Amino acid sequence: MVEHDQPLQVYLAGRYSRKKEFQKYRAEMKLYRIECTSQWLDEPDTNTFEGSTAEALRAHALRDIKNVAMADVLVLFTHERRTIRSGGGRFVEFGIAVARGSAVLVVGPPENIFCHLPGVWRIDTWADALVLLTRPRMMYKTLATDMLAELQP
Secondary structure, three states, X not given: OOOOOOOEEEEEEOOHHHHHHHHHHHHHHHHOOEEEOOHHHHOOOOOOOOOOOHHHHHHHHHHHHHHHHXXXXXXXXXXXXXOOOOOOHHHHHHHHHHHHOOEEEEEOOOXXXXXXXXXXXXXXXXXXXXXXXXXXXXXXHHHHHHHHXXXXX
């Protein structure tokens, strides 16, 4: 978890097609001294999956896993059920954050049962997420602790 005087670290997980939108959110977070660990936002504006080698894809995946692990909070952007046909790496990132006991904010409708886990906050808009991200850090520690307690056998 984050030290009290260190900036909050946040990973933005969402569809690659929304990258420009998320770049704006990253800029907004920076105004509040919140750091974004999502390095995928800095990739060139091309689809990294199409035409890439297995080695390059593996490197992107490993980088994203490291970026999720660096974050105190993961913000997952969801969509209405059955409106998205392919992809879904954001849910792998979501699962990693849950398994690590990180706080998770879901922005949008719940796409699956895991969006209802304890310690996962579901909110409607990015504006609502930003309000939560600017709250005291103890909230995130409590969310993560509650989630881990519920996941114990």
